[in-house]
Amino acid sequence: MSNFIKYLKHSLVSKLIISVGLTVILSISAWAYFNINNINVQIMNNVIASTDRLTNSIKLGTHYAMMLNSRDEITQIINNIATQPEIENIRIYNKEGRIKFTNQKEEVDKVVDIKEVACDICHKQDPPPARIDMQKRTRFFESEKGYRLLGIIQPICNESGCSTECHFHPEHQKILGSLDVVVSLEQTDLQILKIKKGIINLALYTILITSVIIFFFTLQFVKKPISKLIEGTRMIAEGKYNEVIDIGNDYEIGLLGKAIKKMGTQIGLDQAELKKQKNEYQSLFETVPCMITVQDKDYRLKAWNRVFKDRFDPKPGSHCYLAYKGLEEKCTDCPVEKTFVDGKSHYGEAEGMGKNGGKNHWMFITSPVTDAEGKIVAAMEMSIDITLRRRLEKELHRSEENYHAIFNNISNPVFVVDIQTFGILDCNIKALEVYGYSKKILLKKLFSDFFIKGEKTKLIKKMKSGQEINKVKHHIQNGGSIYVDMWVSPSNYSGGKVLLVTINDITKRLETEQHLMHASKMATLGEMSTGIAHELNQPLSVIKSSSSFCMKKMRKNELIEKAIFDKLISKIDNNVDRAEKIIHHMRQFARKSEVKLVRIRVNDVLQRTFEMFDQQLKVHGIDVIWDRNDALPEILADPDRLEQVFVNLVINAKDAIEEKWGKEGKRSDDNDRITILTRLADNMVIIEIHDSGTGIQKEAADKLFEPFFTTKEVGKGTGLGLSISYGIIKECAGLVRIEKSEQGGAAFILSFPVLDAHEDDLVYENHIY
DSSP states (O other), rough: HHHHHHHHHHHHHHHHHHHHHHHHHHHHHHHHHHHHHHHHHHHHHHHHHHHHHHHHHHHHHHHHHHHHHHHHHHHHHHHHHHTTEEEEEEEEEEEEBBBBSSSSGGGGGGGGGSHHHHHHHHHSSOOOSSSSOOOHEEEEOOOTTTTTTEEEEEEOOGGGGSSTTTTTOOOOOOOOEEEEEEEOOHHHHHHHHHHHHHHHHHHHHHHHHHHHHHHHHHHHIIIIIHHHHHHHHHHHHOOOOTTOOOOSSSSSHHHHHHHHHHHHHHHHHHHHHHHHHHHHHHHHHHHHHSEEEEEEETTTTTEOOHHHHHHOOOOTTTBHHHHHHHOOOOOOOOOOHHHHHHHHOOEEEEEOOOTSSEEEEEEEEEEEEOTTTTTTEEEEEEEEHHHHHHHHHHHHHHHHHHHHHHHTTOSSSSEEEEETTTBEEEEOOOHHHHHHOOOHTTSSSSSSGGOOOGGGGHHHHHHHOOEEEEEEEEEGGGGEEEEEEEEEEEEETTTTTEEEEEEOOOOHHHHHHHHHHHHHHHHHHHHHHHHHHHHHHHHHHHHHHHHHHHHHHHHTTTTOOOHHHHHHHHHHHHHHHHHHHHHHHHHHHSSSOOOEEEEEHHHHHHHHHHHHHHHHHHHHHHHHEOOOTTTTOOEEEEEHHHHHHHHHHHHHHHHHHHHHHHHHHHHTTTEOOOOEEEEEEEEEEEEEEEEEEEEHHHHTTTTTTSSOOOOTTTTTTOOHHHHHHHHHHHHHHHHEEEEEOTSSSSSEEEEEEEETTTTTSSSOOOOOO
8 A cells, every 4th residue: 555655656647647637526516516506596586586576466466455455355365376386375464463364264363473584574673664675575494394485575565545534554654564475495495406416416427537538548648658758768877879769659748759869869979979078188188288287285296298298307206396496395385285275276477497497487277176075185287388478578568668768759749548538648758848737737637628618529529530630729838829730540558449649739830821821912912003003093083083073163163063963972982982992802801810711602702802803804904704603502711811812813814814915925805814613513612713824834733832933933923822822722621723724724623512501600710810
């Protein structure tokens, strides 16, 4: 018996059968219980409802007889209804509990205690209620024969017809009595019992059949396949990896058998691989490019690999300190000793003499070797030769010293800037001289602190993109400022990403450029003086003639007609405005203005330029042909400086045409012209200035934009105009090239990038005067 119980405890099949069987029994038993209870409730509810309907029928049937107080008729009705087989008693009580009418003659006029079940329902309250719930009016009790009875009591209410002169029931009485109907539940209980037995028998048969099916199913499809699986795993455990495990089906357990068979095959392959790896690890131990030794507690060498043998040539049984370092006793700070004490790995660096007599350097790490009980029986020491690295470190140190010497002797300021925080990580000596700070203070600053407040974000963005940045204003010590060009290149520094920033102080150069530019303007004004005098002479002539006419009339005391006077005054006023405009334009052109790049339209600047030359060119017989695109987008430029470029180009065009006349000895009325063309191409605004002059020789074209180079006669040119114009065009991010014009002379073609609609109006200001 004990073996059987033990088998049940350890058998998966028995546990499966018992658990499934219990689940089925409990499920079917719960179904039977709730089904029986539900049928019982339904049958009893139907019996109560039918009995209540019978009670209402009796009450309605006797209602008319009660109104007439016909006792015999009431008795007859009750006796007729009581003949039905399931009716036990029909009684009518008055309010004192006396039986007035019944199907049992011996009960007539019998007084019943109002505390009995039938009467107490109404008499719990005084006066008795007119309406009582069905549940309270219903009672179950046993008959003398032992079967159950159902009683339903129905109160009889006083009506208006019962309180007339014909009867003696006063009006204030609400309840006159009650109707009590008692029916037998014998047949009903027998029906319920029969149903209960049927459901229980069905449940038992279902449990039995289900249990048998589960038993045979489990035996056939679980126990037998599992037994085969167990046998197969035993064979794998014995090393028989290729034995066939035939479950005989393709469902889950069959697939499990195939998986176990596959696992056995794989284990066999893994065992072969492990054996192979064991041999490989032994070979690796011998050929690994680091030194490995195993030492006992007396620091004697128990095993070592080939690399160690080649490097130190140890003797069997020799101590580690003798083999490694040629010492006669243990090292003072011995890592092997520490490993035996605390069971942990220890690492460090050491040096010693090799068998070839040279000094060797190595890094080591020790590790404990334990037996099956966890006791430390030996220590393994692994070492990597770092002799070459030590030599390289010395050379690197010397190289770093040379680098710092070069870095500090660079003639321009150089900064090492963190690419994320823009903190200054390092700088050379020249940076200290130019910016006026000590190195201690400078290394605490951010490189962006040098920038003007409104330009920080834009300049930081440009620096991160590695762009070359020109003409940037920097703050220096004591509130001063300088202008610099910056070359930025990404680099690595101490393992992090940095920007290497090289600074070129261009403050003095800009001042010189400004002086040269102003000198060029003055020279241009000198060349323009004849034209300007002619331009001013016209309005002055008009003013002179108008004023002379007025003076003449005043001397003769003659009246001037109002219309004539108004016309003269209007002419004087208009020509004064014209002269003032010319003078203002010349003052604007001649002044030393700051560099300020703003949104402009090139057609407006061209038009303003030719306002000064219109009359002058006409006097010289040179026509101006316009081919403008009036829908050009805006560009970013300094309008005053760009006007200076156009003035220089127009003067050069005029001089080239006049030079051609000198060479030909005549002037041509048909071909002497300057053509101005503006257009849009490839997101660039193009300005072309063509002339019909002598053109430019190829050897001169290569030097045309160099400072102080000129093709004009001595005294007629400074050689600065085109050089300065080239610089101004570059400041505006533009390009300029020279081609041969179809008119026979030269064509200067300027191109400027279209301004992005989202770009700030003010990009750069140069406040050097």
